[in-house]
Amino acid sequence: MALTGLDIFKLLPKTNCKKCGKPTCLAFAMQMAQKKASIDECPDVSEESKSQLGSASAPPIRLVTIGKGDKEVKIGEENVLFRHEEKFYHPTAVAVTIDDDLDDGALNDRLAKINALKFVRVGTEIEIDMVAIINKSGSADKFAAAAKTVSENTALSLILSSSSIDNMAAALAVCSDKKPLIHGVNSTNVDGMAGLAKVDGCPIAVSASTLDELAELSEKVKKDGLEDIVLDYAGSGLKDNLQGLTSIRRAALKKSFRPLGYPTMSFVTNCDDPYQETANASAYLAKYSGIVVVNGIEPWQIMPLLTVRQNIYTDPQKPVQVESKLYEVGQPDENAPLLLTTNFSLTYYSVEGEVEGSRVSSYILPVDTEGTSVLTAYSGDKLNEKVVKKAMEDAKVEDSVKHRKLIIPGLVAIMSAKLKDELGWEILVGPKEASGLSAFLKSNW
Amino acid sequence: MALPVVAEKWSNSVKELTIGATQAEGGTREKTVTVGGAKCVPFIECDGETGNRPAIAMDVLDYVPNDWPDILRKPIEDVIDEPAKWAKKCVDEFGADLICLKLDSIHPDKGDKSPEEAADTVKSVLEAVNVPLIIWGCELNDKDNQVMPKVSEAAKGEKCLMGYAAQDNYKVITAVCLADGHSIITQAPLDINIGKQVNILVSELGFPLDRIVMFQSTGALGYGIEYTYSIQERERLAALSGDNLMAFPVISNVGFEAWRAKEAKAKDEDVAQWGAQEDRGPMWETITATTLIQSGVDIVRMYHPKAVAAVKKYIDELTS
Numbered sequence: 131m132a133l134t135g136l137d138i139f140k141l142l143p144k145t146n147c148k149k150c151g152k153p154t155c156l157a158f159a160m161q162m163a164q165k166k167a168s169i170d171e172c173p174d175v176s177e178e179s180k181s182q183l184g185s186a187s188a189p190p191i192r193l194v195t196i197g198k199g200d201k202e203v204k205i206g207e208e209n210v211l212f213r214h215e216e217k218f219y220h221p222t223a224v225a226v227t228i229d230d231d232l233d234d235g236a237l238n239d240r241l242a243k244i245n246a247l248k249f250v251r252v253g254t255e256i257e258i259d260m261v262a263i264i265n266k267s268g269s270a271d272k273f274a275a276a277a278k279t280v281s282e283n284t285a286l287s288l289i290l291s292s293s294s295i296d297n298m299a300a301a302l303a304v305c306s307d308k309k310p311l312i313h314g315v316n317s318t319n320v321d322g323m324a325g326l327a328k329v330d331g332c333p334i335a336v337s338a339s340t341l342d343e344l345a346e347l348s349e350k351v352k353k354d355g356l357e358d359i360v361l362d363y364a365g366s367g368l369k370d371n372l373q374g375l376t377s378i379r380r381a382a383l384k385k386s387f388r389p390l391g392y393p394t395m396s397f398v399t400n401c402d403d404p405y406q407e408t409a410n411a412s413a414y415l416a417k418y419s420g421i422v423v424v425n426g427i428e429p430w431q432i433m434p435l436l437t438v439r440q441n442i443y444t445d446p447q448k449p450v451q452v453e454s455k456l457y458e459v460g461q462p463d464e465n466a467p468l469l470l471t472t473n474f475s476l477t478y479y480s481v482e483g484e485v486e487g488s489r490v491s492s493y494i495l496p497v498d499t500e501g502t503s504v505l506t507a508y509s510g511d512k513l514n515e516k517v518v519k520k521a522m523e524d525a526k527v528e529d530s531v532k533h534r535k536l537i538i539p540g541l542v543a544i545m546s547a548k549l550k551d552e553l554g555w556e557i558l559v560g561p562k563e564a565s566g567l568s569a570f571l572k573s574n575w
Numbered sequence: 576m577a578l579p580v581v582a583e584k585w586s587n588s589v590k591e592l593t594i595g596a597t598q599a600e601g602g603t604r605e606k607t608v609t610v611g612g613a614k615c616v617p618f619i620e621c622d623g624e625t626g627n628r629p630a631i632a633m634d635v636l637d638y639v640p641n642d643w644p645d646i647l648r649k650p651i652e653d654v655i656d657e658p659a660k661w662a663k664k665c666v667d668e669f670g671a672d673l674i675c676l677k678l679d680s681i682h683p684d685k686g687d688k689s690p691e692e693a694a695d696t697v698k699s700v701l702e703a704v705n706v707p708l709i710i711w712g713c714e715l716n717d718k719d720n721q722v723m724p725k726v727s728e729a730a731k732g733e734k735c736l737m738g739y740a741a742q743d744n745y746k747v748i749t750a751v752c753l754a755d756g757h758s759i760i761t762q763a764p765l766d767i768n769i770g771k772q773v774n775i776l777v778s779e780l781g782f783p784l785d786r787i788v789m790f791q792s793t794g795a796l797g798y799g800i801e802y803t804y805s806i807q808e809r810e811r812l813a814a815l816s817g818d819n820l821m822a823f824p825v826i827s828n829v830g831f832e833a834w835r836a837k838e839a840k841a842k843d844e845d846v847a848q849w850g851a852q853e854d855r856g857p858m859w860e861t862i863t864a865t866t867l868i869q870s871g872v873d874i875v876r877m878y879h880p881k882a883v884a885a886v887k888k889y890i891d892e893l894t895s
């Protein structure tokens with residue numbers, strides 16, 4: 131939360147000397163609160179006030195970068211608790227574990243499967259972001275060996291998880307250039323771990339089961355000169371964890387509480403049931419975790435998780451659109467029906483789903499209506515006979531179908547006459563709701 | 576270290592609603608289900624009571640769902656053409672808290688059954704199970720308006736939850752629910768303003784505010800779930816901030832929507848890279864449900880027993 135004019139005023143010299151060009155210190159403070167003036171314009175402000183103001187103007191949740199290069203992960207710097215208020219900016223990173231006690235064959239196998247966790251949904255590729263290497267063996271050599279193999283064979287960012295300072299040092303020695311996230315830091319090893327993070331310039335996660343302890347740990351590593359901090363709140367279960375994550379986000383955003391002003395992470399690795407694991411991980415993903423770490427590597431576990439992320443992190447102000455082109459459902463031939471809809475993805479996909487369900491192979495042409503639904507587009511004149519004509523020409527529909535019949539959404543039946551004149555096609559008025567399409571296609575085509 | 580107090584003080588709560596009536600209350604149910612009552616954003620106890628646990632209603636159709644994928648039909652194959660037995664199986668074997676009887680067969684394309692036939696089905700299901708009933712029409716205004724009065728009468732005294740009242744069709748169902756003591760579902764097409772408007776329309780007919788459940792059309796995971804999610808978050812916030820015309824429990828149509836998604840219904844041979852449907856489908860339904868539960872849903876309508884079990888476990892964890 132930004133400082134108010136009064137908060138700023140308290141930090142100024144209060145001499146009203148006018149050197150800043152404003153009549154009073156208070157006037158200057160008010161301008162600063164609105165970001166219309168900068169503290170540098172007051173020559174007399176103390177260094178201490180300056181640094182206080184400097185940190186107060188930093189974002190309430192720090193942006194932390196993990197990894198390097200194309201697949202680096204950026205988490206934090208969120209401004210809201212509810213996505214409708216603005217949007218969630220930095221999508222939760224999804225991490226999958228690799229235990230260091232696997233033999234070489236098993237480890238490589240698992241890594242290959244992890245590297246392949248990519249899916250194309252709604253025309254977008256979604257994939258996981260990180261591999262968490264777990265020092266389950268307790269051995270420094272094994273941990274370092276696993277870290278080396280993984281870091282050499284994946285482009286994904288890394289998490290190194292061990293509570294042993296020596297083991298962590300051994301693993302960092304082979305992959306610190308990848309800027310992995312150091313995890314496993316608690317009140318007993320924090321000094322040593324912070325030392326490693328500092329030497330190697332790596333981000334560090336602190337873990338605790340109470341918010342109190344978590345805040346103390348983050349303050350401690352901050353005093354050691356570290357800033358790229360991640361908070362791992364490991365509470366007593368789903369309910370407690372959600373409460374912890376919510377409290378952290380609220381403390382940072384609403385109370386400007388710096389010790390909790392960092393992105394968070396959640397380990398979801400102690401569920402015996404894969405459904406429970408994915409369900410809990412998606413809850414953390416929606417409710418404020420910057421990183422979720424899971425064991426599951428089956429596509430049917432990971433794809434829903436990545437889809438939750440894709441959905442929750444879309445910009446709620448910006449309608450999601452599909453590309454305006456001719457889509458084929460099934461194996462349509464030149465006699466197949468041609469359905470018109472808009473490029474608002476929700477509209478398009480409900481039409482597509484119903485057409486698919488009808489098992490009548492068809493073409494669908496979503497007209498570019500700037501991602502608005504049928505009625506909204508029509509009333510905003512984004513869906514009219516000219517727009518439709520152009521879309522049909524661009525998509526070269528006449529090359530795909532032999533007939534000259536166009537099925538339009540029932541909600542815009544009113545367009546029929548004008549469309550007929552403009553296109554010279556026969557216009558069939560479809561149902562008002564996509565759910566009626568199956569019956570419509572079966573009886574009218 | 577002194578932590579700031581982050582608990583929110585909300586001025587209002589979601590209304591509580593009991594579905595079903597025991598013998599003592601004029602019905603024949605052995606179990607009733609109470610939903611709503613939260614005084615906080617979902618499951619954030621430091622703000623106030625989290626209210627009643629979300630309930631799972633399993634869908635039972637009175638029309639054989641030939642379009643369902645095999646994996647969905649398999650668990651109920653033996654009872655698929657007998658709604659009463661199907662319902663009983665959902666309760667006894669799959670642990671449904673309620674049954675949502677979907678009157679598909681009254682639809683002109685699906686048998687065009689008469690109001691009397693539908694009423695008989697309702698009676699048979701009420702006899703077969705001891706849990707409360709949600710009764711859902713075929714979503715064709717004219718036909719629902721013919722059928723719902725008979726159905727409502729047949730279930731009089733059972734305090735069912737009936738769906739639904741929509742902006743352009745609310746009078747008949749409101750009147751019959753009022754007369755027969757049922758609760759009502761108000762529907763809106765992913766639009767918070769219409770949602771409130773339907774609540775106002777229904778309440779203007781004298782319908783009591785403690786017998787309303789809201790339904791924003793559900794988007795499945797991957798297919799618009801974020802719209803439903805955000806609308807439901809906004810509804811909960813409006814409720815907690817004092818808007819009494821938004822302070823109702825919420826129902827979500829998860830099973831139907833999730834199983835329309837390609838990710839759930841595609842056959843293994845078509846999408847080998849997505850994993851076996853045996854788990855892929857139920858997982859898609861599970862995550863649709865759990866994600867919506869995070870946004871404040873009180874009743875989820877579901878299909879697959881595996882998904883029901885997983886969501887139950889999830890609710891246990893959230894409310895223990």
Ligand code: SF4
Pocket residue numbers: 142143144145146147148149150151152153154155156158171172173174175
């Ligand atoms: S220059 Fe600084 S001390 Fe002088 S009036 Fe401006 S704010 Fe106040």
